[in-house]
Amino acid sequence: MKTYAHPVYPYTRPAELRGATRHWPVVVAGAGPVGLTAAIDLASRGIDVLLVDEDDTVSVGSRAICWSKRTLEILDRLGCAERLVQKGVGWSVGRVFFRDEQVYEFNLLPGEGHRRPAFINLQQYWVEQFLVERLSELAPAELRWRSKVVGVEHGADGVALRIRTPDGDYTLHADWLIAADGAHSSVRTMLGLECEGQVFHDRFLIADIVMSSGFPAERRFWFDPPFHRNQSALLHRQADDVWRIDLQLGWDADPEEEKKPERIVPRIRAMLGEDARFEIEWASVYTFQCRRMRSFRRGRVLFAGDAAHLVSPFGARGANSGIQDADNLAWKLDLVLAGRAPERLLDSYDAERAKAADDNIRHSTRSTDFITPKSEVSRSFRDAVLGLAKRYAFARALVNSGRLSLPATLSESPLNTPDAAGAFASGPVPGAAAIDAPVSGPRGDWLLGYLGGGFTLLCFGGGIPADAVRSLAGDGIACTVVHVGGKPATGVCPIDDSEGLAARRYDARQGTCYLVRPDQHVCARWRAFDLGAVRAALARATAQVATAAKAAA
Amino acid sequence: MTMLNTEANLSAPDDFYQELIDAHRDLSAAQSALFNARLILLLANHVGDLAVLRQALAAARQDVGAVK
Numbered sequence A: 001m002k003t004y005a006h007p008v009y010p011y012t013r014p015a016e017l018r019g020a021t022r023h024w025p026v027v028v029a030g031a032g033p034v035g036l037t038a039a040i041d042l043a044s045r046g047i048d049v050l051l052v053d054e055d056d057t058v059s060v061g062s063r064a065i066c067w068s069k070r071t072l073e074i075l076d077r078l079g080c081a082e083r084l085v086q087k088g089v090g091w092s093v094g095r096v097f098f099r100d101e102q103v104y105e106f107n108l109l110p111g112e113g114h115r116r117p118a119f120i121n122l123q124q125y126w127v128e129q130f131l132v133e134r135l136s137e138l139a140p141a142e143l144r145w146r147s148k149v150v151g152v153e154h155g156a157d158g159v160a161l162r163i164r165t166p167d168g169d170y171t172l173h174a175d176w177l178i179a180a181d182g183a184h185s186s187v188r189t190m191l192g193l194e195c196e197g198q199v200f201h202d203r204f205l206i207a208d209i210v211m212s213s214g215f216p217a218e219r220r221f222w223f224d225p226p227f228h229r230n231q232s233a234l235l236h237r238q239a240d241d242v243w244r245i246d247l248q249l250g251w252d253a254d255p256e257e258e259k260k261p262e263r264i265v266p267r268i269r270a271m272l273g274e275d276a277r278f279e280i281e282w283a284s285v286y287t288f289q290c291r292r293m294r295s296f297r298r299g300r301v302l303f304a305g306d307a308a309h310l311v312s313p314f315g316a317r318g319a320n321s322g323i324q325d326a327d328n329l330a331w332k333l334d335l336v337l338a339g340r341a342p343e344r345l346l347d348s349y350d351a352e353r354a355k356a357a358d359d360n361i362r363h364s365t366r367s368t369d370f371i372t373p374k375s376e377v378s379r380s381f382r383d384a385v386l387g388l389a390k391r392y393a394f395a396r397a398l399v400n401s402g403r404l405s406l407p408a409t410l411s412e413s414p415l416n417t418p419d420a421a422g423a424f425a426s427g428p429v430p431g432a433a434a435i436d437a438p439v440s441g442p443r444g445d446w447l448l449g450y451l452g453g454g455f456t457l458l459c460f461g462g463g464i465p466a467d468a469v470r471s472l473a474g475d476g477i478a479c480t481v482v483h484v485g486g487k488p489a490t491g492v493c494p495i496d497d498s499e500g501l502a503a504r505r506y507d508a509r510q511g512t513c514y515l516v517r518p519d520q521h522v523c524a525r526w527r528a529f530d531l532g533a534v535r536a537a538l539a540r541a542t543a544q545v546a547t548a549a550k551a552a553a
Numbered sequence B: 001m002t003m004l005n006t007e008a009n010l011s012a013p014d015d016f017y018q019e020l021i022d023a024h025r026d027l028s029a030a031q032s033a034l035f036n037a038r039l040i041l042l043l044a045n046h047v048g049d050l051a052v053l054r055q056a057l058a059a060a061r062q063d064v065g066a067v068k
Helices: A033-044 A069-077 A081-087 A124-136 A186-190 A261-272 A319-337 A345-371 A376-389 A466-474 A501-505 A531-541 A545-552 B013-023 B029-047 B050-061
Strands: A023-029 A049-052 A066-068 A089-091 A093-098 A101-107 A119-121 A141-144 A148-155 A158-165 A168-179 A196-199 A204-210 A219-223 A232-237 A242-248 A279-286 A289-292 A301-303 A455-460 A479-484 A493-495 A513-516 A522-526
Touching: A023 A033, A023 A158, A023 A319, A033 A049, A033 A124, A033 A141, A033 A319, A066 A069, A066 A319, A069 A081, A069 A319, A081 A124, A093 A376, A101 A376, A124 A141, A148 A186, A168 A186, A168 A319, A186 A301, A204 A261, A242 A261, A261 A279, A289 A345, A319 A345, A345 A376, A376 B029, A455 A531, A466 A479, A466 A531, A513 A531, A522 A531, A531 A545, B029 B050
Parallel strands: A023 A049, A023 A168, A049 A141, A093 A219, A168 A301, A455 A479, A479 A493
Antiparallel strands: A066 A119, A089 A119, A093 A101, A148 A158, A158 A168, A196 A289, A204 A242, A204 A279, A219 A232, A232 A242, A455 A513, A513 A522
């Protein structure tokens, strides 16, 4: 490749091959974006975590390229979003063309007053490299390259893993295994588990080319363009003057033939013009599937990312949802390992993220049906929508070239405490990710910088008594208090919302409190502080409620 | 819930029917299919309410082939 030199990470002969044994609280299989995020999150919490990967470098090919605002916010919490943003290409405008005309244009900018943009584009290998470097800074973490999981033995209180290295095989013992080993998850296969769903009968050419071009950093999507009749096409800018081209080929295309440069170059020339100067960096032909495992938890094994669920690439819902899996899982595993929450808290990982996967699969399937109609009548309606969209606003809402990834709202989660009836007209509902806003205070200028890690009680207007603050900080499930405005008690982090944007976004009045989980999702909110209510919501958010009910019965 | 109006509601039924058929004149089968799709989308947007549209979908499907 011209624009990127793949790092080769050193393999070290593991101590286990010399007879040493060590027990790990958590082993993560797979050093892709999801496994790396999970390992960084766990190591940031002080948990000894071992990450094993069969390879010794980052992803070959750009693969996932669109990283969502929510992903960047999660990586901000883990101290590594800034490098992605610096290296990546920010974009917010998308254009959709039908044949030779633009029919629709959208702008994803979430408005002023958010730290992170709607999306940045960055090749997956850069993201993995930055995450590997972040993980290497964290002492509790160890990364073992050229270490392939070849056996999994699954017990009631742990997992035994057989690891294959260039120097031979050895066995590892772990309390918990996170399987983030991708679409062809060998852990999943070895445990005999299925990933069920729909396979789409279509093929797509994906090509990364290097070119200096005056094209803006926009997402451009064509239905039935003159340069590629009856198929779809996508053009998207990445870092280092690399451009992603995605061309629908149809089910009958020969994947081996289509990968050859002599086939690819004419297709790209047709798209970009005969005098376009470019070089191919990477190309692949793919098919896709929408499917998921029935459960993301199997005893002591937790599945995350592509290992657990697969969607089409339209909508940037693959890697972004996998990173939300890691974000959802790490704090729960931390509390369970520390004995502060019951094991069934991890069932909520399955409940919450399986629901999110279903949303992604639904959106992805709908996009796919629009992009590649499966019948004559489906195609008539698709073309009717595109034809009408040029002239009539209503039809633009029906154009579906991929509904882009938004943070999952876990509104049906058992961990939520429902609102009192009519208490809130707007603001993030229980289950929604907290919303950013510009603030000022001791930890920076963005509200999300004050939320997450542990539980946080966000109080507008202050007024929490000092003994309540102390008591919340000292409970089994510790909760820190952040005050927006007002006069804070000792131990409270004060922040200033001089523009009033935070209060507006949270539909806040004097006394309004939001309880925010370690993954920055809201789990309860009230119009006035009540220590008992906060404690009950904390117990519920950590799955302790069912225990109490059982004990009472 | 708003109910789908299946009582006589067209101000000039014969005129509408003739104009609907006339609108397809000189169209190929594929063009007619596209025309029908466009018409359905325009009318569906005018109705707007998904609950009413669902009743229309069910009423249209009734007696047309087996519902599996």
